[in-house]
Amino acid sequence: MLRRVxxxxxxxxxxxxxxxxxxxDALLIFAASSLSESMTAIGHAFEREHxxxxxxxxxxxxxxxxxxxxQGARPDVxxxxxxxxxxxxxxxxxxxxxxxxxHNHLVLVVPKHxxxxxxxxxxxxxxxxxxxxxxxxxxxxxxxxxxxAADRQWGHDxxxxxxxxxxxxxxxxxxxxxxxxxGEADAGFVYWSDVHGHEGELRVIEPGPALNVVxxxxxxxxxxxTQPKLAAxxxxxxxxxxxxxxxxxxxxxxxxxxxxxxxP
Amino acid sequence: xxxxxxxxxxxxHGMALVLVLMLMLPMLALIAQGLHGDILRVLLAPxxxxxxxxxxxxxxxxxxxxxxFGTPLSYLLSRSKAPFIEKIQTLVQLPVVLxxxxxxxxxxxxxxxxxxxxxxxxxxxxxxxxxxxxxxxTAVFVAGPLxxxxxxxxxxxxxxxxxxxxxxxxxxxxxxxxxxxxxxxxPALVSASLLCAARALGEFGATLMFAGNLPGKTQTMxxxxxxxxxxxxxxxxxxxxxxxxxxxxxxSVSLSLSRKWRARP
Amino acid sequence: xxRLLLNVHLQSYAQMLVLIGPNGSGKSxxxxxxxxxxxxxxxxxxVRGRQLDHVPTGLGLATEQRRLGYVPQSYGLFPHLxxxxxxxxxxxxxxxxxxxxxxxVRAALEQWDLxxxxxxxxxxxxxxxxQRVALARALIGEPLxxxxxxxxxxxxxxxxxxxxxxxxxxLNSITLPVIMVTHDPEDVKYWPHCIAVxxxxxxxxxxxxxxxxxxxxxxxxxxxxxxxxxxxxxRRQVSS
Numbered sequence: 115m116l117r118r119v120x121x122x123x124x125x126x127x128x129x130x131x132x133x134x135x136x137x138x139d140a141l142l143i144f145a146a147s148s149l150s151e152s153m154t155a156i157g158h159a160f161e162r163e164h165x166x167x168x169x170x171x172x173x174x175x176x177x178x179x180x181x182x183x184x185q186g187a188r189p190d191v192x193x194x195x196x197x198x199x200x201x202x203x204x205x206x207x208x209x210x211x212x213x214x215x216x217h218n219h220l221v222l223v224v225p226k227h228x229x230x231x232x233x234x235x236x237x238x239x240x241x242x243x244x245x246x247x248x249x250x251x252x253x254x255x256x257x258x259x260x261x262x263a264a265d266r267q268w269g270h271d272x273x274x275x276x277x278x279x280x281x282x283x284x285x286x287x288x289x290x291x292x293x294x295x296x297g298e299a300d301a302g303f304v305y306w307s308d309v310h311g312h313e314g315e316l317r318v319i320e321p322g323p324a325l326n327v328v329x330x331x332x333x334x335x336x337x338x339x340t341q342p343k344l345a346a347x348x349x350x351x352x353x354x355x356x357x358x359x360x361x362x363x364x365x366x367x368x369x370x371x372x373x374x375x376x377x378p
Numbered sequence: 379x380x381x382x383x384x385x386x387x388x389x390x391h392g393m394a395l396v397l398v399l400m401l402m403l404p405m406l407a408l409i410a411q412g413l414h415g416d417i418l419r420v421l422l423a424p425x426x427x428x429x430x431x432x433x434x435x436x437x438x439x440x441x442x443x444x445x446x447f448g449t450p451l452s453y454l455l456s457r458s459k460a461p462f463i464e465k466i467q468t469l470v471q472l473p474v475v476l477x478x479x480x481x482x483x484x485x486x487x488x489x490x491x492x493x494x495x496x497x498x499x500x501x502x503x504x505x506x507x508x509x510x511x512x513x514x515x516t517a518v519f520v521a522g523p524l525x526x527x528x529x530x531x532x533x534x535x536x537x538x539x540x541x542x543x544x545x546x547x548x549x550x551x552x553x554x555x556x557x558x559x560x561x562x563x564x565p566a567l568v569s570a571s572l573l574c575a576a577r578a579l580g581e582f583g584a585t586l587m588f589a590g591n592l593p594g595k596t597q598t599m600x601x602x603x604x605x606x607x608x609x610x611x612x613x614x615x616x617x618x619x620x621x622x623x624x625x626x627x628x629x630s631v632s633l634s635l636s637r638k639w640r641a642r643p
Numbered sequence: 644x645x646r647l648l649l650n651v652h653l654q655s656y657a658q659m660l661v662l663i664g665p666n667g668s669g670k671s672x673x674x675x676x677x678x679x680x681x682x683x684x685x686x687x688x689x690v691r692g693r694q695l696d697h698v699p700t701g702l703g704l705a706t707e708q709r710r711l712g713y714v715p716q717s718y719g720l721f722p723h724l725x726x727x728x729x730x731x732x733x734x735x736x737x738x739x740x741x742x743x744x745x746x747x748v749r750a751a752l753e754q755w756d757l758x759x760x761x762x763x764x765x766x767x768x769x770x771x772x773x774q775r776v777a778l779a780r781a782l783i784g785e786p787l788x789x790x791x792x793x794x795x796x797x798x799x800x801x802x803x804x805x806x807x808x809x810x811x812x813x814l815n816s817i818t819l820p821v822i823m824v825t826h827d828p829e830d831v832k833y834w835p836h837c838i839a840v841x842x843x844x845x846x847x848x849x850x851x852x853x854x855x856x857x858x859x860x861x862x863x864x865x866x867x868x869x870x871x872x873x874x875x876x877x878r879r880q881v882s883s
Contacts, residue, residue: 177608250608281508282590297491298507543719545706547784548736561723
């Protein structure tokens with residue numbers, strides 16, 4: 115009898131602890147996967163400035179994170195890879211405030227020891243195996259924009275020729291990067307910030323100023339946040355010189371500067 | 379006056395009910411929400427048809443390979459009395475419990491450009507990653523052991539005496555396998571292969587890593603569902619419902635066959 | 644599993660040898676050694692002039708080549724084959740040509756009165772019928788000898804006597820040497836002439852039922868106990 119009561123109490127406690135509301139000193143941040151390194155560093159720095167605070171970061175493709183929010187997830191801050199998320203969150207009635215906190219731009223990468231003669235974007239149709247992001251994720255949309263612009267500039271069915279060599283539409287930019295690093299893809303489109311840490315394994319090809327596609331990253335505060343003050347403080351921190359330094363370290367261009375192209 | 383159920387019974391029933399709800403609720407919700415007006419448009423879309431055909435054909439090929447090569451393997455494993463046979467049995471069944479990511483990484487490590495067989499395959503001009511063949515290989519890797527497991531059980535449950543008697547009559551090993559073991563194990567083999575097919579049909583994580591995602595070539599049903607989830611959740615639900623129905627069909631046939639087999643005198 | 648020690652010196656020219664002993668005494672192991680399922684590490688086995696094992700020269704024939712008819716405890720009929728198919732399976736290992744196979748099967752069906760049962764499966768047969776099929780199948784390949792492992796143990800008690808009688812008449816009709824292993828005293832009723840006792844791996848030389856006494860080193864306590872009861876019941880059977 116006593117054992118039964120004990121078991122029941124344990125079960126109840128488990129249930130209760132699972133439904134416990136977030137402790138008062140925790141912040142939940144959703145961030146696009148291309149922000150993994152920079153946001154983690156910023157998170158740690160923010161924790162140091164606010165002792166006792168726990169910053170929980172969740173990284174995934176922006177679209178996946180939005181899907182979770184649509185299904186009921188309630189982060190305090192959402193750092194997306196695409197300006198369209200401003201409108202999307204606003205449509206859901208969840209947007210409180212948004213500020214662009216970083217820029218990124220698309221680059222073409224090939225494995226370092228690539229034997230194919232690909233030295234500029236125009237050489238891309240020479241690559242038999244091209245990997246890009248799926249149209250459902252921001253990097254895929256940016257790639258589409260870039261190829262369309264290139265097609266308008268050079269003609270000769272550039273976009274069609276490139277698309278016929280695409281072997282995979284990956285569901286996150288990190289997967290695209292991974293395939294190029296593994297040597298499975300001859301070329302792929304990733305963000306400039308993704309190249310960081312892999313300079314030795316990749317050769318980066320800039321699309322050129324005329325064709326460059328700039329990704330603007332908005333930081334979004336949600337109406338439903340349980341920590342509005344802390345969330346606002348976090349946003350200020352990200353936009354502060356400290357935060358911007360972390361972003362720059364990760365290859366992201368601060369919003370203050372014009373979206374210029376940086377040569378590697 | 380109706381007799382009261384003892385407390386123990388309530389506890390047991392209650393605990394059982396919790397798990398039943400946990401398992402049934404998501405599927406029931408999928409059925410309830412997945413049946414909406416636009417269902418036909420989604421089901422007949424070219425992307426859906428392509429993905430469905432790819433899933434079914436690659437699962438079928440994978441199943442064929444698994445049955446052809448896995449049946450002799452299970453038979454030999456069941457008949458062998460060597461001391462290390464249990465270790466081999468464990469190894470052969472390991473891929474089933476591997477997380478999909480691990481399976482994907484393992485396949486890339488073996489057959490990728492930088493993998494163990496990379497240079498050899500390159501020399502032959504073979505690129506496995508991003509090909510339809512990669513889907514088949516992934517399915518064989520993750521679902522094959524399910525068949526081997528089931529076939530092993532089937533062969534092990536054949537009365538040892540029958541093998542003995544057959545040998546005393548002068549029947550050689552191949553003959554015993556073909557004329558005694560195989561016919562006796564057949565119902566269980568069929569049910570094991572259906573289970574294997576269902577698993578192959580639902581394979582996602584490792585396939586994404588190893589085969590990529592290209593409509594018409596490597597975008598299987600689970601991949602299409604995952605891609606759809608990013609943009610159109612309603613479409614994802616309908617496609618999930620389709621796959622749920624298919625899997626349920628395979629599973630129920632498999633279970634009824636195995637029940638029939640157990641009831642045999 | 645462990646090793647077992649069989650100490651068997653048997654030279655028998657008998658038609659029918661009945662091997663008795665309590666469970667675990669080594670009777671089944673002896674059969675398995677004859678069948679080639681366990682290798683022997685000393686001595687030799689010869690059946691009707693055909694050498695099956697010879698340790699000094701390293702000879703050891705595989706089970707498939709020993710040409711011994713074997714009827715296991717539950718008869719070992721293939722559940723998925725009809726009576727005719729069982730016989731065909733056995734004869735296919737013996738004859739090559741289809742015509743010879745078919746005529747041999749037909750002859751066996753007639754000889755063992757199985758023509759009416761040719762299309763039935765084993766679960767549709769009675770105990771006695773199953774025994775007939777098992778014997779027919781074991782003998783159709785023209786073996787050198789017949790081994791029976793507890794032939795009546797699988798029968799239920801009511802039909803056992805009937806089936807035992809049938810077995811007696813079947814075995815009378817064949818001319819092969821037969822070794823029957825049993826722990827049931829009633830089985831020696833029809834064959835009291837050549838009984839050998841298996842005692843913890845040691846086989847005592849065969850004698851008539853009335854003279855069965857362990858010779859040489861005294862029998863182990865289990866066997867004496869077993870023997871006393873066994874012989875008492877057996878002699879009662881024979882005299883009745």
